[in-house]
Amino acid sequence: MSPDELKRSIETLESTAAEGALLAQDVAEDRSKATFVRVHSRDLGDVVVHEAEKLNDAEAGDADVGSAKTDAIDLADRIDTALGQLQVAPGSEPDGRTAEKALSGLSEDAGKLAEGL
C-alpha cells in the first residue's frame, strides 16, 4: 500500500466520521427521524468497516506507512463504535451529544493522520 492509497483511505474515514457527527448533532437537537438515523448510521458504519478491512488486508511498504495503517484501523474501529451508538439509540438526545463529540474528535484525528503522510 502506497502512502497515497493510505491517505485516500484515511480521508474516507475522516469524511465518514464528519458525516456521522453531523447526523449525531441532529439527533442531539431532535431534528431527525429515528428510522433514517438508524439506517444511515448503519450505512456509514458499513463504509468504515469496509475501509478497515481493506486496510487490514493491504501490505504496508515501509515502517511509517505500517504505523499509520495501524492507527487508521484503530480509528476505524472507534468511528464504527460511535456510529453504533447512534444506531442503537437513534432517538436519544444525550447519546446523540456523546456520539457527536466522539465523531467530531475522531474526524479531526483522521485529518491529522492523513496530513502527516
Next chain:
Amino acid sequence: MKAVFQVALGVIAAIGGFVDIGDLVFNAQAGSSVGAPALWAVPVGVLGIIVFAEMSGRIVAVSKKPNFVLVRERYSPRLSLFTLVASLVLTVLTLGAELGGLGFVLNYFFDVSVNFFILLALLAIAAAIYFLPFGGLERVFGYMGLALLVYLAATLKLDPDWGEIGSGFVPESHGAAVYWYFIVGLIAAALMPYEIYFYSSGAVEEDWDESDMAVNRANSIVGFGLGGLISVAILLASAQVLKPAGISPTSVGSVALVAQQPYAQLGLILAFIGILFAVAGATIDTAFSAAYNLAQHQGWKWGKRFRLLSEPRFTLSLAGFLLIGFAIAQTGVDPIELTEYAVIFSIPVLPLTYLPILLVGNDRNVMGKHVNGPLARVLGWGYFCLICVLAVAAPVLFVWTNGGG
C-alpha cells in the same frame, strides 16, 4: 392549470434524467468537492438538452418519427444495430440502478430490507405502468419529483454567498483533473440518451402535430429548465453543508441529510418524497426508453396509447427489461456507482444518439417550414462538437481521477 399539465412530458423526462439516483449523489459530490465554481456546467448541459429535445419534439410533430426510427432510417443496418445494443445495455443498467435505488430509499422510511423493497418497487412500478395512462404517469412521477425543490429553499435559507454563486456561472480555467471530471459529468448528466428517447417517443404518445409547436417549446424549456434548477440547488446546498464539514457524500442518505440541516424533519421528509418520485420517474423513463428503442428499431407496434395486450412484443419487452433491471438490482451492486459508470460510459454513445436528430432537423425535405433556423443549426452543430469532445474526455478523466475520488 391546463398549461401546467401540458409540460408534464418535459418535467418527467428532465426529473428522471437530471436527478436520478446517481445524479443526486453526483451533484452533491460536485458541490462538496468543487462547490460553486462547478455551477456553469449545469446551464451548459441544460441548454444542450433543450436544443435537442425541442428539435426532436418538432420532428415528431412534423413527421411522427421518434428518435430510434430516425436512427434506423439514417444509419446503415450495422451502425443502427450497434446504436441499439449500446443504448439498451446502458439504459437497462441504469434501470437496474434506479430499481436498486428505490429499494434503498424506501428502506430509509421503514428499515426492513433493501431487497424486499426492490421487489415492492418493481411491483408498484409495474402496476403504475399497467393501470395509469401515459399522461397520468408523467404527472404523478414528474410533479411529485418537484418536492426536490426543497433543496432550492434550503440553499436560500442557508444564506448563500451570492457573489460566489454569480462567479460560479462563469467558466474558469482550471488545472485540476477532478474539477474537469465533475464539469464533464454534470454536462453529460443533462444529456443522457434515454431522456431524448423518452421525450421523442412521449411526443408520439401524446400525438403531437404541427399545432403543438408551442407545447413542445414549453415542455423542453420549462421541463429541462426545472431539472437544471434542481441540479443547481442540490449542488449549492451540498456546497454549503457538506464542503465546510469535509464530507464527501457516498449515498442518497447523505443527500437527504443536506435538506435536514435547515428544515429538520420537514426538510428530510420532503427530500425523501422528491427523491422517491424522481427515482421512480427515472425507472419509468429507462424502462420505457429501452422498450421504445427495441420496438422502433424492429418496426413493431408500440406505445402506452394502445392497450398493452394488443401489442404483445412491446409489452413483453417492457416487462422483460423491468425483470432484467430487477435481477441487476438484486445482485447487490451499488446503484450509485452503477449509474455513475453508466453516465460516463454513455457519453461515447451520445454522438450516435444526437446526430440523426440534427440531420433530420436540418432537412428541409422532411421538415418543410419547420426546418431548423440559423440559431438551431449553430447551437445544434456546436453542441454536437461539444458532445464529441466529451465522448473522448469522459472515460480518460474517469480513469485519471479514479472516478472523481
